[in-house]
Amino acid sequence: MLGVSEVLAGAVPGGRSHVVAVGDQVVDAVPAWLERAVIERLGTSDKPFLIANILVVSGLLGAILGILAARRFVLGAFGLAFMAGVGAAASSADPQAGTAAAVVVGIVSAAAGIATLWLLLGAAGRAAASAVPASVPAKPLPRAIPGRKTADRHRFLILAGGAVVLAGLGAWGGRLLASSERINDIRKRISLPRPAKAAPPPPRGADLQIPRLTALFTPNGRFYRIDTALVVPQVDPADWSLHVKGRVDRPFALTYDELMAMPQIEADITLTCVSNRVGGDLISNARWQGVPLVDLLDRARPRYDATQIVGRSVDGFTAGFPTVQALEQRQSMVAVAMNGEPLPTSHGFPARLVVPGLYGYVSATKWLSTIELTRLEDFDGYWIPRGWAKEGPIKTQSRIDVPATSKIAAGRQTIAGVAWAPTRGIDRVEVRIDDGRWQGATLATALAVTTWRQWFLRWNAEPGKHVISVRATDGTGETQTAEWSPPEPNGATGYHTIEVTVT
Numbered sequence: 001m002l003g004v005s006e007v008l009a010g011a012v013p014g015g016r017s018h019v020v021a022v023g024d025q026v027v028d029a030v031p032a033w034l035e036r037a038v039i040e041r042l043g044t045s046d047k048p049f050l051i052a053n054i055l056v057v058s059g060l061l062g063a064i065l066g067i068l069a070a071r072r073f074v075l076g077a078f079g080l081a082f083m084a085g086v087g088a089a090a091s092s093a094d095p096q097a098g099t100a101a102a103v104v105v106g107i108v109s110a111a112a113g114i115a116t117l118w119l120l121l122g123a124a125g126r127a128a129a130s131a132v133p134a135s136v137p138a139k140p141l142p143r144a145i146p147g148r149k150t151a152d153r154h155r156f157l158i159l160a161g162g163a164v165v166l167a168g169l170g171a172w173g174g175r176l177l178a179s180s181e182r183i184n185d186i187r188k189r190i191s192l193p194r195p196a197k198a199a200p201p202p203p204r205g206a207d208l209q210i211p212r213l214t215a216l217f218t219p220n221g222r223f224y225r226i227d228t229a230l231v232v233p234q235v236d237p238a239d240w241s242l243h244v245k246g247r248v249d250r251p252f253a254l255t256y257d258e259l260m261a262m263p264q265i266e267a268d269i270t271l272t273c274v275s276n277r278v279g280g281d282l283i284s285n286a287r288w289q290g291v292p293l294v295d296l297l298d299r300a301r302p303r304y305d306a307t308q309i310v311g312r313s314v315d316g317f318t319a320g321f322p323t324v325q326a327l328e329q330r331q332s333m334v335a336v337a338m339n340g341e342p343l344p345t346s347h348g349f350p351a352r353l354v355v356p357g358l359y360g361y362v363s364a365t366k367w368l369s370t371i372e373l374t375r376l377e378d379f380d381g382y383w384i385p386r387g388w389a390k391e392g393p394i395k396t397q398s399r400i401d402v403p404a405t406s407k408i409a410a411g412r413q414t415i416a417g418v419a420w421a422p423t424r425g426i427d428r429v430e431v432r433i434d435d436g437r438w439q440g441a442t443l444a445t446a447l448a449v450t451t452w453r454q455w456f457l458r459w460n461a462e463p464g465k466h467v468i469s470v471r472a473t474d475g476t477g478e479t480q481t482a483e484w485s486p487p488e489p490n491g492a493t494g495y496h497t498i499e500v501t502v503t
Contacts (some may be wrong), residue, residue, distance in 0.1 A: 001110065001116070002167065003084070004104055005017070005106075006106055009105055012101045018490035019055065019058075020230045021090035022090045026050065064079075065079040066121075076117050077114045077117065080114050084107075085106060085110070087105075088102045094316070095315060101216075158438050185235065187342045190342045191281075192337050192342065203447070205445035206444055210416045212404040213454060213456075214401050214418050216454075220338055220347065221227040221337055222284070223286060223347060224271075235367055236301075237349075240256050242334065244370075245288040245370065248303065250299065250300050263291070268286075270420050272284075272394055273360050274488075274491050276487065283452070288338055289337035292330060293334060294327060294334050297327070306375070307323055309326055310372070311365030312372060313366060313367045317365065319353075319383075323361045326355065329355065332353075334371075335348070335354045351367075351368045352365060357422045362392040387489055388488060388490070389490035391490075392490055394422050394491065395480070396474040396478060398420075398472035400456075400496050401416055402414055402415060403498070406500055409502070412458060412459075412461075412462040414458060415456065415468060417454070419453055419470075422449070424474040424478075425448075425475035426473070428440065429455040433466055433468055439469075442455065467497050480495070
């Protein structure tokens with residue numbers, strides 16, 4: 001049943017995988033504390049973990065329905081139809097799917113599952129009947145015929161094995177049909193326009209190039225990804241449009257070509273997830289290109305009470321932030337490119353929001369479909385009812401990357417890392433060894449106030465166990481707090497501290 005549903009989901013226009021659709025509903029329904037715990041512990045592995053659990057539960061339900069059907073077929077058939085109905089209902093609730101397609105996929109996959117169950121039970125019954133000893137009365141089961149026992153068992157095993165293979169091929173075929181290859185081919189053919197305001201080349205000394213130190217720019221393939229999409233939306237730019245509406249005097253819509261024709265800017269901006277723990281890696285830096293958000297707002301003419309900008313994704317995700325943030329931070333944009341190439345599908349192709357200084361959960365809407373102007377009190381984005389703060393300014397933080405191992409040799413060693421306070425910049429980084437005094441680290445040349453900044457300190461490491469801590473001071477003169485707090489509700493705080501053994 002699931003194999004057929006995967007094939008149809010990829011083949012039928014507007015189709016949607018039942019497994020993924022149910023997974024999306026699970027993500028929306030689980031308690032906020034559980035969702036936070038999974039993201040914090042599993043990071044980017046949270047989505048495969050959920051899909052695997054759905055498949056395991058489906059398998060267990062299939063086994064139970066098989067047992068029930070062996071006693072009374074209608075129970076198994078009804079159970080399969082109910083499961084297909086749940087999948088269809090979840091699919092129809094998905095903004096990316098069509099109701100008609102969801103119904104078609106549900107009916108055909110249920111029929112396939114029920115037919116397979118009927119055939120398997122029939123084959124199992126014949127195999128069981130042929131195994132009855134001759135001494136057993138032929139009523140209610142037929143007497144065994146010499147040689148039939150093995151043949152019927154083989155027939156059952158072939159049928160069961162064939163069902164497994166077909167289900168696997170169906171799932172593989174469905175994933176192939178819904179794969180991103182076609183969209184990637186479209187991406188590769190896109191020629192990016194020259195930005196009207198290009199970012200300057202990185203200044204000398206901005207990248208210290210110390211081994212194991214985080215690079216100044218994060219390659220697209222290694223840029224962190226945290227979002228609610230179990231499967232990356234595949235959006236054809238030919239069918240896509242961006243709507244700007246809400247509390248504006250001039251709502252409008254743009255096609256992809258119209259958006260690409262508008263004057264664009266480049267900006268170096270560091271993004272980080274609010275779930276990032278102290279010293280965590282849910283943070284990356286890129287050179288973004290796109291249309292300034294303020295230009296779109298000027299065209300729409302927001303009303304005086306439009307105090308919030310809400311980004312809506314094609315998959316239903318929403319995030320909202322104060323309108324003043326877009327007006328004050330001129331690098332805020334509807335991004336179409338990342339590190340010199342069109343946005344990867346996993347990072348929001350064809351367009352996404354990038355707003356410096358704000359955690360992604362309130363600003364970084366991927367696969368953007370709508371920009372809606374509202375009042376702050378009128379709407380809460382996806383994560384706000386789940387316990388996260390309404391506003392999410394990024395806190396001043398720092399991280400130790402080097403030493404990258406817990407054991408190092410005695411002698412001259414380098415301690416190095418990155419510090420960030422987007423929109424405020426980093427003015428000072430200090431390192432403490434054990435309970436000694438805070439020592440000023442050498443800072444790399446600043447790339448931009450909207451990005452992280454590398455730093456290093458030379459250390460004469462003496463044998464023994466040592467504790468190394470780091471703290472940063474931003475451009476406003478505020479030093480990050482030593483008080484530890486978890487990521488929820490508005491970002492983690494505390495000094496990043498590591499322990500090393502010097503031999």
